[in-house]
Amino acid sequence: MTGHVVLRTRAEMRRTEAVDATRKDIQALRALAVGLVVLNHLWPARLSGGYVGVDVFFVISGYLISKHLLGELERSNRINLAQFYARRIRRLLPAATLVASVSLLAAWALLPFSRWLAIAQETIGAVLYAENWVLAAKSVDYSAHSEAASTVQHYWSLSVEEQFYLVWPLLFMGLSVAVIRLRLRRRALLALGVTLASAAALAFCIWVTYTNRSPAYFVTPARAWEFGAGALIAIGGPHAMAALRLRLPNHHLALSGAAQWLGYGLIAYSAFCFNEQTFFPGFAAVVPVAGTVLVIASGPTGPVWSPNQVLAARPIQFLGDVSYSLYLWHWPMIVLLPAFLGHSLGNRDKLAILVGAIALSYVSKKLVEDPGRTRLLRGAKPLRVFAAMAVTAGLVCALSGGMLLSFGKAQAAEAAKLESLIGEPCHGARSLDPRNGCSDPFGAAKVANVGPNEAPWFSAPECHPSADPVVYEDLQVLAECDFTGGAQPEATVWLVGDSHAEQWKAGLYELARLHKWKVKESLLGGCPFVDVKRVTVAGAPATDPHAQQRCLGWSAQVSNRIVKEKPDMVFASSFGAGETLDDGTGRPQMDQYKDAVTKRLGDWTSAGSRVFVFRDPPLPLHRTSPDCVALNPQQPVDCANARGEALVPDPVAEAAKGMGKPSVKVLDLSDQFCDGQRCYAVIGGLQVYFDNDHAARSYIRSLVPVLSQRFNEARQ
Numbered sequence: 001m002t003g004h005v006v007l008r009t010r011a012e013m014r015r016t017e018a019v020d021a022t023r024k025d026i027q028a029l030r031a032l033a034v035g036l037v038v039l040n041h042l043w044p045a046r047l048s049g050g051y052v053g054v055d056v057f058f059v060i061s062g063y064l065i066s067k068h069l070l071g072e073l074e075r076s077n078r079i080n081l082a083q084f085y086a087r088r089i090r091r092l093l094p095a096a097t098l099v100a101s102v103s104l105l106a107a108w109a110l111l112p113f114s115r116w117l118a119i120a121q122e123t124i125g126a127v128l129y130a131e132n133w134v135l136a137a138k139s140v141d142y143s144a145h146s147e148a149a150s151t152v153q154h155y156w157s158l159s160v161e162e163q164f165y166l167v168w169p170l171l172f173m174g175l176s177v178a179v180i181r182l183r184l185r186r187r188a189l190l191a192l193g194v195t196l197a198s199a200a201a202l203a204f205c206i207w208v209t210y211t212n213r214s215p216a217y218f219v220t221p222a223r224a225w226e227f228g229a230g231a232l233i234a235i236g237g238p239h240a241m242a243a244l245r246l247r248l249p250n251h252h253l254a255l256s257g258a259a260q261w262l263g264y265g266l267i268a269y270s271a272f273c274f275n276e277q278t279f280f281p282g283f284a285a286v287v288p289v290a291g292t293v294l295v296i297a298s299g300p301t302g303p304v305w306s307p308n309q310v311l312a313a314r315p316i317q318f319l320g321d322v323s324y325s326l327y328l329w330h331w332p333m334i335v336l337l338p339a340f341l342g343h344s345l346g347n348r349d350k351l352a353i354l355v356g357a358i359a360l361s362y363v364s365k366k367l368v369e370d371p372g373r374t375r376l377l378r379g380a381k382p383l384r385v386f387a388a389m390a391v392t393a394g395l396v397c398a399l400s401g402g403m404l405l406s407f408g409k410a411q412a413a414e415a416a417k418l419e420s421l422i423g424e425p426c427h428g429a430r431s432l433d434p435r436n437g438c439s440d441p442f443g444a445a446k447v448a449n450v451g452p453n454e455a456p457w458f459s460a461p462e463c464h465p466s467a468d469p470v471v472y473e474d475l476q477v478l479a480e481c482d483f484t485g486g487a488q489p490e491a492t493v494w495l496v497g498d499s500h501a502e503q504w505k506a507g508l509y510e511l512a513r514l515h516k517w518k519v520k521e522s523l524l525g526g527c528p529f530v531d532v533k534r535v536t537v538a539g540a541p542a543t544d545p546h547a548q549q550r551c552l553g554w555s556a557q558v559s560n561r562i563v564k565e566k567p568d569m570v571f572a573s574s575f576g577a578g579e580t581l582d583d584g585t586g587r588p589q590m591d592q593y594k595d596a597v598t599k600r601l602g603d604w605t606s607a608g609s610r611v612f613v614f615r616d617p618p619l620p621l622h623r624t625s626p627d628c629v630a631l632n633p634q635q636p637v638d639c640a641n642a643r644g645e646a647l648v649p650d651p652v653a654e655a656a657k658g659m660g661k662p663s664v665k666v667l668d669l670s671d672q673f674c675d676g677q678r679c680y681a682v683i684g685g686l687q688v689y690f691d692n693d694h695a696a697r698s699y700i701r702s703l704v705p706v707l708s709q710r711f712n713e714a715r716q
Contacts, residue, residue, distance in 0.1 A: 024311070025295060025299075026320075028317070029056055029060055033323065036050040037053035037330075038050075038326065038330045038354065040271075053271075058289075059230040059292040061230065063231065063234050064234075070190070077180075078173075079172060088165050089386070093392065094371075094372030095328055099329055099364075103152060103335075104400060110340055113406070115150075116404070116407040120401070120403040122134055122151075124396075128393060130159055135153065135218045136214075148692075151335050154328075164223075171193065171194075175193040194232055195228075198225040209282030210545075212546070233296050256302045259294045260295055266288060270291070276540060276541075321365065324365075324369065330357040339630065344628075418447045428703070429699065429702045430705070432671075432684070455697065456499060456502045456697060456700075464479065465480075466478040467480075471557075478521070481512065481518070483517050484516040485516065492520075492567040493518065495570075496572045505700075506698075507703050522554070524550075529559070530555065530597055531556060531600060532581045534580060536578075537578065537579055559600060569610045569611070571614065573615075577650055594651070601659065605664060612665050613665070618646035619641070624679065625639070625689055637681075667711060673688060687699070
């Protein structure tokens with residue numbers, strides 16, 4: 001009886017493994033995965049967790065690749081690495097390279113040059129399959145958090161997959177060597193090795209998500225366990241399903257159907273219930289991964305009420321067939337179409353993108369993807385395939401280099417034009433002065449947004465890192481600036497806050513030069529200067545305990561230094577409207593800010609310093625941004641926001657004003673951004689905002705005459 005069971009089990013296993021890689025249930029999963037991603041990108045509010053489609057793809061890839069590797073090992077006791085990598089190149093590279101190149105050229109032609117730098121850099125990262133690490137690095141760079149999306153941002157998942165393909169065969173080969181030397185069962189040892197590796201990767205994923213959430217989404221080690229989950233199905237699935245059929249011959253189909261419904265239910269739950277505030281990947285990623293595992297492991301068959309019966313329909317299978325090309329094409333269309341149309345995307349535009357992307361994907365699959373896999377370099381030795389890959393990547397990198405050169409030239413030309421306009425009476429904020437007689441202060445911009453030259457984060461020649469910095473862990477956050485020109489300083493000054501304090505540097509530096517100040521600045525993006533933890537930044541959750549402690553540690557050290565050094569003046573600002581505090585009382589934000597700011601500023605004034613708080617500029621609300629101005633070059637007034645919506649209360653400024661102390665003053669320049677009805681994107685030929693969050697450096701510099709006047713009035 002035992003021998004009969006073993007023979008039947010092996011026969012069942014062989015039949016299961018003989019199922020073609022294009023199983024209809026897996027094609028349906030591909031269709032679901034790409035559908036979730038595309039709909040999430042088009043209508044994020046409607047399908048807030050659609051990003052889990054990427055996790056579904058990762059499990060599928062882990063299953064199919066591991067099944068292939070295992071089959072090769074069992075047939076020949078070896079893996080031909082060169083052929084494996086060559087097949088991957090032919091399968092993935094042609095379509096990916098085509099989309100990256102076309103997207104680069106389209107961005108060059110359609111988008112403002114201020115976008116070219118990031119797109120060129122990320123295109124290089126994409127074709128070198130390192131885009132996930134590029135985005136991980138940007139995710140921890142606060143100055144890049146509001147940067148517009150590039151045309152190849154979605155290539156991060158392809159980069160993760162390629163890095164997995166690079167390492168995974170080596171793991172299988174290493175474990176197979178151990179199988180031969182130790183005379184162990186191949187599948188048992190592979191299952192053990194993959195389980196241990198996946199468990200370690202999952203533990204890392206959970207840890208890094210809760211300690212450094214932003215890069216955790218992109219880094220490969222935090223995603224490796226998802227591929228491992230698919231691999232475990234390939235290794236143990238055939239045995240498990242065969243055993244199930246033997247033990248429950250009358251019920252195994254019903255169990256398969258129930259597992260399929262549960263699997264799809266878990267994926268659907270995560271797609272509809274997860275959102276940007278979900279700590280992801282972390283524990284949460286287990287939900288869509290487990291759902292995908294259940295669907296694949298339960299096999300392609302099922303009862304008549306199985307979801308696989310419905311998902312075998314031709315439209316679903318078609319979507320699965322074109323899923324790779326659809327994933328590639330849809331995102332650059334979303335990024336580029338607004339520039340082509342001259343307006344932001346409406347629902348009709350999004351539907352057109354959806355239909356157009358599917359049609360383009362079908363053509364791409366037939367003319368590029370399929371021929372690349374079956375006919376490109378057919379019969380060529382792997383070395384020739386690798387050489388072709390290197391040449392192709394080199395050409396795209398060279399094209400990206402050309403875009404970088406064009407960006408530099410365009411930026412220099414606009415910067416020169418800007419310099420020539422500085423002395424004009426209707427330049428920037430000066431156009432708001434009735435005495436200058438400017439007819440149309442809110443007309444078309446005279447210079448384009450000059451990219452990084454407009455960024456608030458910059459250093460003046462007079463500034464250098466402090467020899468006695470504010471130090472918290474690996475951070476050294478203090479610069480010293482001498483604007484005296486060698487004369488005796490008239491005052492010692494500190495500038496403190498987050499990036500919304502930093503955006504005032506261009507104006508404050510001019511005041512410092514005028515008054516011959518020595519300035520110390522300590523600025524940390526996303527961190528308020530009060531002694532209360534913040535739990536959101538710009539609407540995104542900021543509950544990482546390590547990041548919270550970093551902010552609290554920095555702000556405490558800065559405050560202690562100010563109290564100890566007793567500077568003549570402290571200038572401070574913070575994104576109070578976008579940084580939510582939590583002092584544990586549950587009170588309204590204005591009350592929490594009032595107490596926290598009053599305490600902090602009170603410590604400084606008690607030490608003898610005068611405090612000046614910059615009232616935060618109006619919120620851009622994604623309308624007064626450079627992108628909107630680029631879409632409405634002749635009518636930038638169309639990008640204006642209603643004053644009541646953009647000029648929200650600033651809790652930091654309100655708290656400072658409420659102290660009623662002569663030594664605490666608020667510098668409010670709101671009237672230099674808004675009139676009685678609207679807040680503007682272009683004033684006096686200058687774009688007011690650098691990005692979706694910060695004022696442009698040139699516009700802040702144009703405010704110096706008004707800022708100087710307001711400062712002189714405040715200090716009297």
